[in-house]
Structures are given as C-alpha cells and as structure tokens.
Amino acid sequence: MTIQEKQQDLIDEFSIYEDWMDKYEYIIELGKAVKGLSEAHKTKDKLIEGCQSNVWLACTLQDGKMFFEADADAIITKGIIGMLLQVYNGETPQTILQTEPFFIDAIGLTEHLSPTRANGLLSMVKRIKTEALQSLNP
Amino acid sequence: MGASPFSVQAIRDQFPALRQQVYGKQLIYFDNGATSQKPQVVLDTLKQYYALENANIHRGVHYLSQQATTAYEQARRTIQSYIRAKSPDEIIFTKGTTDAINLVAYSFGELLKAGDEILITAMEHHSNIVPWQLLCERKGCVLKVVPISKKGELDLVAFEELLSEKTKLFALTHISNTLGTINPVQSLIQKAHQVGAKVLLDGAQSIQHLTIDVKALNCDFYAFSGHKVFGPTGIGILYGKEEILEKMPPYQGGGDMIAKVTFERTTYNTLPFKFEAGTPHIAGAIGLGSAIEFLNSLDLEAAAAHELELTKYAQGILDTFEGLHIIGEAKNKTSVVSFTIDNMHPFDLGTLLDKQGIAVRTGHHCTQPLMDFFGIPGTVRASFAFYNTKAEIDTFVAALERSMQILGA
C-alpha cells in the first residue's frame, strides 16, 4: 500500500462516523491500541513537550526504511499518534519528506495540528521529518 | 442609572456569543477565567467609535479629536468611580494586567536597591511572577514566596515570618485563577503596611466578581484586564496611589507622556499621562468604560451571590464523583472549580467536553509553580460568570460523565 493509500484508508475508516463523539471514541480506541514506549525509553531526548500534553518519539532506520515508536500522556493525542505512525512507519526517508499528513484535515482534526493546540503533535510531525532528513545526510 | 432586579435570562439576552451553537450543540461557556464574553452595548460602543468618532486624542483642535478625548477621559472617570479611586490621575490605561504589573515592576522597581525583598505567593499567575524575577535580576532584589496549604489557602503564619523591614513590595492575587481562592487581602495589606511594604493586588480575577474599593482596601496598586470584565482585549488598568505614582519614573518614552522635549533634556507630563506613552488603545478604553457602565446597571450583589451559588452547586456535585479531586478547597472561594480525575488527562477531558459544546480550560493555567506544588500537570477548570446557569452545570456534569465513560472504558 502506498503512503497515500494508507491515508485514504484512514479517511474511509472515519467516514462512517457522523457524530464528533463517535469519532473521538474511535480515536481513543486507537490510542489504547498504541503500544507506546516503556518508562525506561521515555527519555529526555525523545520528549516533545507541549503545553497541553507531552509526546515521546523514538526512531530507527532499517534497510533504508524508517520505523517510529511513540507515546503520549493524553490518550487522544496518542490516538492521533497511532494514525501518524500507521502512515509514516516503514516508509523511506524520501517519501516521508514528501508527504504531508493530509488525512488529519480530511478527518476534521486540523485543530490538533495547529500551533495553538500545543499538544506536541505538530512538533512531532516536524520531528519525524527532521529524523528523515538527518537519515539522508548523516 | 438604577440597578434592575437580577435576572440571568435578561443578562444572557445581552450577550450574542452565548446564543451560538458549536459542533451542533448549544455553547456552554465556562471559560470566563480566561476571558469573558461581551455584552451588545460594548460591541455597539466599539462600532460607533470606529464608525463615527475615530480620532487621535489629546492633540487635535478639531471636533472629532475633542470628542474622542472627552470620551477617553470619561472612561477613565467611569473606572475611577467604579473602583472608588480618589482621583482620575490614579487610573492608568495599560494593555492589561500583565502590562500593568510590568509597569510597576520596572518603574517602582527603579526605586529599589540590591537586597530589597519582593514578596509574592505560591498561587500567582506567571504574570505576577516573571516581572518580579526580571526585576530581581536587574536590581539584585530578592524574591520570597508565601506558601499555601493543600486546600489552597495562604499560610498566614509563614506570611508574617517572611514579612520584614526588607520587604518593599507584596504582590499577590486577589482571587486565584486556578483555585478560586479569595485571599484575605484587607488584613494582609494592613500587615504589610506595618513593615512599610507597598502592596500590589492582581485584580485580574476579582474585578468581575467582587466590589472593589481601592480606598477601603488601602492597596497601593491594583491591576486588571478589560477583557475579563466584559470589555475589549488589549486594554487594562493600573490603579496606583497618586503619591507613589508621582515618585515613579516613566516606564516607556514617547508621545503624550512628555511636557517638553529637547535633545538635552525632556520633562515629563503629569499623571496619568506620564505612564501612557504613544497613542493609547482609545477604542479599548472607551469600550472598557462602556463595560463598566453595563456593570453599573446590574444588581452586582445579586450577581456575586449567583456566581457563588453556581460555584457551590458545581463543586457539590463534582465532589461526589469517584476518583475526582477538586483542586482548591478554600473556605472563601468563588467562580472557579478546578479538578483532576484519576487516570484521565485534563487534555482528553477538555477535548471531549469541547465536542459536546462545553468550553472549559485545561492545563496549568499559567500557574506552573502551583501545579508543581500539587504534583499535577494541570487541571480541568470550569470558571463561571453571572450569565451562567445551574441548568448549564447540569449539562456539563452529564457531558463530563459521558467523557469519563469513554475514557475509562
């Protein structure tokens, strides 16, 4: 599946929900399913501090593909992280650099990536791209 | 203008923002601690000013400028009489509470020397912490902090121990924006004065809930923001006793604050203009005047009683929730109910409440040291104004229960 198809999949999954609360219930379910990081792995260098919630992001490069693990202290944030990881995991750094997470807008979650939300997600997307860039120019 | 009998519905009718729906749900606005909604009369005043009365003040000979100057100075007098200040010269227009406190920290701070002490409390907003830290860095003053109890009340014994001849200024919040605690300012001010300290009250959360009489309180400074008291953003007030303001050097230089400028030497304008450099927020000042006149038309005692009743009602219900902890249980508190729930992040609760049409604030409320004291990252805060109702609280409680169900499941 291409990275665009993965995004479209998420959009389709959400299209069955009309009510905002149903959407969020689903996001929370996704959040609970995210494996997260063990306390030992939640180190300072992985922390992305937000004003409202904190995010941790770890990244590895395997055979030219990037894999991310992440966690958050708020479950809604974690749910959105789960979706971002679904999209970006296993992709090449080049693809990651070229791909904006358009599904966020399409699902109606734009507010969570707005700078004023300060929940760490916007910084997390930036960090994913920085990691991708660094892996190209080590 | 005589006050009319208190009717929440009649008041609500004057606030267009309260009539709207969000996410298809009737909006319930419980974020009044952050900012209040604006009555129609304030909106009309702003529109009228920009449509027909706009001109710069204090400098024009022409008709409009005269009109604008009169309106601006009339707003100053309206505010003076509302907080019972002795003279309009004691009312300085600022950008808001933060700006007013910074003015004092800079300008009154210029009169201080190394080793002088500034006393604040553990429940201050960052706006009443950071300006003093900057002053301490600049002047070598020392910042001392009055601790609080787990209930969210000031430790009065510690206060007296911290107070000394070295204390030059005691800066404290009148009502805590995070806890709702109403501090016993009258007696605190008296005690501070006994050692010769001046007192600044951060009135950001008290001007909209209590009757303020700066003469009776005998505080030396009182700061508040227009936007939290039904007026526009970008305007606020610093009240200061005339004899103290006279001694303080200007905060910023520019137009309006001068008497005469030469390259060799500039003399400053008289109070209050000495502290109002540049073209002020004329529309904001006039809008704030109109918000205060709106308050003057209400039965404020009944409004305050209504707010207290809402606070007790909400707190009474939430108290029965398992795993819910009220943060801020002072005996004397109003209009704020802050809480945490075991294993639920304030951000998640706030987001789910938002989707049900309910506006609350989540996070540290710009009081990080206070959060550290309670050992929590933040709270959910419902903060009320007199236009809120018990029915809204009932809807909020049901929405909170639903949110907890979803998060706990």
Ligand SMILES: Cc1ncc(COP(=O)(O)O)c(C=O)c1O
């Ligand atoms: C107690 C307190 N002090 C100061 C402020 C700062 O007010 P402003 O941001 O309007 O300057 C606030 C507002 O959040 C407050 O609640």
